[in-house]
Amino acid sequence: MSLCSIMKLGAIIPLCALFTLTQQTASLDKCACELFSSEKAFPHDKLETAQNNASDCNSNATPQKTFELESLLLGLERRLPQLVEDVEVLEKENDGELYGALSLHVIENELFEIMQLFDKLNSTAQAHQDLADEATQQLQDLRSDMQDLEKFDTMQVVKRQQANQRLKRDLDQCKNGIHPTSRPTGPPKGACPHGQFLNITGPRVYTAGEYPGSYKYGAWGRDPKPEAGKENWHWLVMLTASNRYSNYVRLYSTLSSLIAGVSVPGNVQIHASNPTTNTIQGPNVVLYGGALYYNCYNKDAICRFNLTTKSVTTVTLPKGTRYNSKGNFCHLDECYLYTDLDLATDESGVWVIYTTTQDFGNLVLSKVEKGENPELGQTWRTSVYKQSVTNTFMACGVMYATRYVDKNTEEIFYSFDSATGRENFNVGIFINKMSPNIQSLNYSPVDQMLHAYCDSYMVSYKVLFE
CATH class of the missing domain: 1.20.58 (Methane Monooxygenase Hydroxylase; Chain G, domain 1)
Incomplete structure (x- = not known):
């Protein structure tokens, strides 16, 4: 055998140490060997099956x-x-x-x-x-x-990775013990006396009232800050002219009276004409502290009507505010007319949700400072487009937005926390509708109820907190 052949075999044999040498052919210029693995073939199909089973388990148990x-x-x-x-x-x-x-x-x-x-x-x-x-x-x-697959890890790669992970975890714990990291900023504790908003149940009330099938647009609810002796009173505003305008608020002494359609003490009129200066335009109306807040007729302004003195004061909104049905709530099939301004109440008072030309149609939230001469307070801007929203309401300083899913379901999909400025586009709370459309939606902090006016029906839902 030539010296070349011997050197080449010396280089090949160490590489074949894990294999069985079954045949060797020597020649003057080359050599060849046929090799058989002494290890079992790795079961790739079994590993793939295990991965699929783990994925199915993760998707099922959420x-x-x-x-x-x-x-x-x-x-x-x-x-x-x-x-x-x-x-x-x-x-x-x-x-x-x-x-x-x-x-x-x-x-x-x-x-x-x-x-x-x-x-x-x-x-x-x-x-x-x-x-x-x-x-x-x-x-x-x-x-x-x-455990069966680990037998194929002859190089103990998995065991070394597990050991490295344990070592890394111990090092992280050691670092955190010496230099503790600051906790992320979160919502201030105690901001909401009820805890975190979790879900909606109901409806608890579903009634046509005393005008079944009439007045498609409107709003109803309770005064979060009622006068003494009026704690159980409920109010109702129906848009009696072209589903756009109204000039009075109707009062009921109890919920039972509202359901039965017996109005005592009756109507409180803003003006004899409908519509006219400072009467109601649009369905997004709220009552707070014995005063009605609403979009003034033909103005980019909020009107405050005192039910006792019958006086009206106004709050002018920023320049560029969309009004007169130019900034409505919408879904794919329909827009809700004259819903440019959405008034809302919660534990802290009155809010207004609207949009402006300079905000390119995104929702804007402002606090309405209470008083006989109310003013616009702090303002927040969001990144949610108003015409992709069907309604909004406030609860504990958080604005929630809904969207139309189908004729039976509405989804609370978005929230904006005024305390932290955080937005959440994946709230995922669903409302079981009794009618296809919700023309107005407002939260009552008195009893944690959500009052909806749906195609002339009055519906209420219970808000569940943590």
Whole structure:
């Protein structure tokens, strides 16, 4: 054998140490060998199956499903004491002949909704138990599969990676112990007395009132800061002229009176003509502290009508504010006329949501400072386009925006926190609608209810907080 051949074989044999040498052909200028692996082939299909199973397990067991169960439990926890409270309130009401029928009707509705909540809770709990059993079995199978696959890690790469991860974790803990990092800035604690906004349940009230099928646009609710003796009063504003204008607010002494359509003390008129200077334009109206706040007729301004003195004061909005149905709430099929200005109430007072030409149609939020001569206070600008929104409301200083999903569902998809300036485009709370359109939506901090006016029907929902 030539010296060249010997040197070449000396170079090849170490490379073939893990293999069985089955044949060798020597020649003057080259050599060749046929090699067979002594290791088993890696099962790539088994690894792919394990990855798919892990992905399926992650997609099935999500935090949202746990949140759904927690929301139902929270809803039940709130509804039972509320039922007791409603019974006590109804026992004290004195509506004459209305009392017996309406009180029984309200209690019957409450019990029916609580039973529905129980049924949904039971079905959800069973579904979660089935999911937990399935996930447990999947995890056991995955653990067994991964233990089998680790046998192919002859170089112990995975074990070294795990050791490195443990070392890195220990180093991070050591660093954090010596130089603790500051916590991220969050919303001020105690900003909302009820906790975090979690969900919407209901409807709790669904009534056509005393004008069934009439006056498609309007608003209704309670005064968050009522005068003494008027704590149970409810108010109603219907746009009685062309679904655009109104000149009075209608008052009811109790919720039962509103449902039955018996208005006492009746109407409080802003002006004898409709429409005219400083009367109501558009459905987004609120009552606060015995005064009605609304979009003044044919003005880019807020009117404040004092129900006691019958006086009107105005708040001028910034130059460029869209009004006269040029900055409406919309969805793909329809825009809600004369919804340029949306007045809202919460625990802190009155707000106005609007848009301007210089903000390119995005929502603008301003605080309305209370008083006989109200003024526009601090203003915030958002990045959500108004005509992609169907309605807004305030709760604990946070603005929430809704969008049309279909004729049965509305979604609260967006929030803007005035305390932190943070925006969230993925709120994901759904409202079960009783009519396709919600012309006005406002939150009542008195009872944490959301009052909606839907195609001439009055609907209310319970807001669930943490």
